[in-house]
Amino acid sequence: MSSFVIVGAGECGARAAFALRERGFDGAVTLVGTEPLLPYERPPLSKDAIVAGARPTFVADAAHFEAERIRIVIGESVTAIDRNGRNVALSNGSRLPYDKLLLATGASARELPAAPCSDGRIRVLRSYGDASAIRPHMAEGNHIAIIGGGFIGLELAASARKLGASVTILEGLPRVLTRGVPAEIAEVVCNRHRGAGVELLFGIKIAAINERSSDVRISLEDGRVIAANLLVLGIGSIPNVALADAAGLVIDNGIAVDQHLQTSDPDIFAAGDCCSFPIGHYGGRRIRLESWRNAHEQGALAGANMMGAQETSAAVPWFWSDQYDLTLQIAGLAEGAVTTVRRNLSTEAFILFHLDADGRLLAASGVGPGNAIARDIRLAEMLIAAGRHPDPAALAAPEVKLKQLLAA
Amino acid sequence: MTNWIPACRLDDIEQEGARRFDHSGRTYALYRSSDDEVFCTDGLCTHEAVHLADGLVMDYEIECPKHSGIFDYRTGEAKRLPACKNLSVYAARVEDGAVLVELPG
Numbered sequence A: 001m002s003s004f005v006i007v008g009a010g011e012c013g014a015r016a017a018f019a020l021r022e023r024g025f026d027g028a029v030t031l032v033g034t035e036p037l038l039p040y041e042r043p044p045l046s047k048d049a050i051v052a053g054a055r056p057t058f059v060a061d062a063a064h065f066e067a068e069r070i071r072i073v074i075g076e077s078v079t080a081i082d083r084n085g086r087n088v089a090l091s092n093g094s095r096l097p098y099d100k101l102l103l104a105t106g107a108s109a110r111e112l113p114a115a116p117c118s119d120g121r122i123r124v125l126r127s128y129g130d131a132s133a134i135r136p137h138m139a140e141g142n143h144i145a146i147i148g149g150g151f152i153g154l155e156l157a158a159s160a161r162k163l164g165a166s167v168t169i170l171e172g173l174p175r176v177l178t179r180g181v182p183a184e185i186a187e188v189v190c191n192r193h194r195g196a197g198v199e200l201l202f203g204i205k206i207a208a209i210n211e212r213s214s215d216v217r218i219s220l221e222d223g224r225v226i227a228a229n230l231l232v233l234g235i236g237s238i239p240n241v242a243l244a245d246a247a248g249l250v251i252d253n254g255i256a257v258d259q260h261l262q263t264s265d266p267d268i269f270a271a272g273d274c275c276s277f278p279i280g281h282y283g284g285r286r287i288r289l290e291s292w293r294n295a296h297e298q299g300a301l302a303g304a305n306m307m308g309a310q311e312t313s314a315a316v317p318w319f320w321s322d323q324y325d326l327t328l329q330i331a332g333l334a335e336g337a338v339t340t341v342r343r344n345l346s347t348e349a350f351i352l353f354h355l356d357a358d359g360r361l362l363a364a365s366g367v368g369p370g371n372a373i374a375r376d377i378r379l380a381e382m383l384i385a386a387g388r389h390p391d392p393a394a395l396a397a398p399e400v401k402l403k404q405l406l407a408a
Numbered sequence B: 001m002t003n004w005i006p007a008c009r010l011d012d013i014e015q016e017g018a019r020r021f022d023h024s025g026r027t028y029a030l031y032r033s034s035d036d037e038v039f040c041t042d043g044l045c046t047h048e049a050v051h052l053a054d055g056l057v058m059d060y061e062i063e064c065p066k067h068s069g070i071f072d073y074r075t076g077e078a079k080r081l082p083a084c085k086n087l088s089v090y091a092a093r094v095e096d097g098a099v100l101v102e103l104p105g
């Protein structure tokens, strides 16, 4: 009987395991994960889990894994891959043989060398454990400092305000959301945070961080000192490649895979946050994505290709973020766009369409309350996937239905 | 006990579209297919409580506006993750241009 092993029991690894069964794989499937929990969704960690003290949202319950004959080994790590012997070593000293191996090791939150994360007042937010440790600090009257004005920092700031804590965001660059979000949308988000009483400091340089028993102090180069009950670092994440690297697989901003998610060893695949891959719609450019949808879709694709399907992805990147009543969604990649067209859906909701020199739609980014932008972003994603060159005047006119453009 | 409740006019729902309908403290979604048949499901997605009527209707499917879970609105069947629990469905019909839904209570 053949044996498939999946390293990393996150969104991607779990999805791959189920995909194997959906595709009719009959051999052994083992999912190994470091965290002591069944696979769960990370997006709620900066949102509801923090605000409501919610339990993790599990991808599936234990009975479901069992029914699909997926063996889960949680609380253990894979420590080495023996490519010649085709087996992996586990932290409990055992070995698992594999015919095909999937690396779905995800990413880790970046830390600051000057302020290593402690069990105390300096934290990152990547796991349910992190969220559980952060939440007790969010009480009314407490002050939270966040380094980094990216998605996780901003979502956490919104959650902290909901719970009544005051917040200072420290960003080295001149604005929030500098990676992949148009300035016009970042400005809406920034103003919403200001309106909620969040203090945002831009262009800051940190001189020192001192953790004490009663607080943590962040000294800036301009002499200002920010004292907080808790400091959370939201400065991006780094792909977990150590295992693949030690096994001699090619690494290139993540575990490098081809369009079939195959690494430089044909028996080993990689998917989700940990891998970089050539993206079809954008000329095969190598990118790495950190998004829920990508982890989910690549998990399913990896499962199919471990069984020899040789499928490629036609997916367009898609991402969302929730802050207060606002939802932001981005479909596609805007790099290389020369024209931007704005579509106003209401006084508070709008979408920016990004077109290249030939008028091809590359990306759409939108922000608005509730679900205001969702439908049009979804249709934009379909227009992008179809390689369309929509009329900019039609995109700008909210009365022209995007569904019509898709049918045209 | 169920009753046929007038919900809206057929013209109030776009073809291949959806509309929210609230009744007796509950929320529903009404759908009009491209051949003018009408359907009714629970209004909120079974993944997180989001109004499905804000999502995209394609053929006989509604895609949730939040995380793109998909349901068949004729049967309520969850067809794409993260949606995994089915929606309840309710009988709906058109009479003299009005949409009627059979609802409890």
Ligand SMILES: Cc1cc2nc3c(=O)[nH]c(=O)nc-3n(C[C@H](O)[C@H](O)[C@H](O)COP(=O)(O)OP(=O)(O)OC[C@H]3O[C@@H](n4cnc5c(N)ncnc54)[C@H](O)[C@@H]3O)c2cc1C
Pocket (backbone or CB within 6 Å): A007, A008, A009, A010, A011, A012, A013, A032, A033, A034, A035, A041, A042, A043, A044, A045, A046, A076, A077, A078, A079, A104, A105, A106, A107, A125, A126, A127, A152, A240, A243, A271, A272, A273, A274, A289, A290, A291, A292, A293, A295, A318, A319, A320, A321, A322
């Ligand atoms: C706070 C937060 C909020 C987010 N919000 C959004 C959002 O709103 N929208 C969105 O699109 N995306 C969001 N994301 C991103 C999304 O959650 C990730 O893209 C997704 O979780 C990636 O899934 P993955 O399975 O590839 O990796 P992960 O979820 O990181 O899972 C990898 C797992 O592998 C385990 N592992 C690593 N190495 C080993 C080893 N050697 N042996 C065994 N196990 C190992 C890790 O412990 C981890 O459990 C958010 C992420 C975070 C952290």
Ligand code: FES
Pocket (backbone or CB within 6 Å): B045, B046, B047, B048, B049, B050, B064, B065, B066, B067, B068, B069, B081, B082, B083
């Ligand atoms: S709320 Fe509908 S798919 Fe998540």
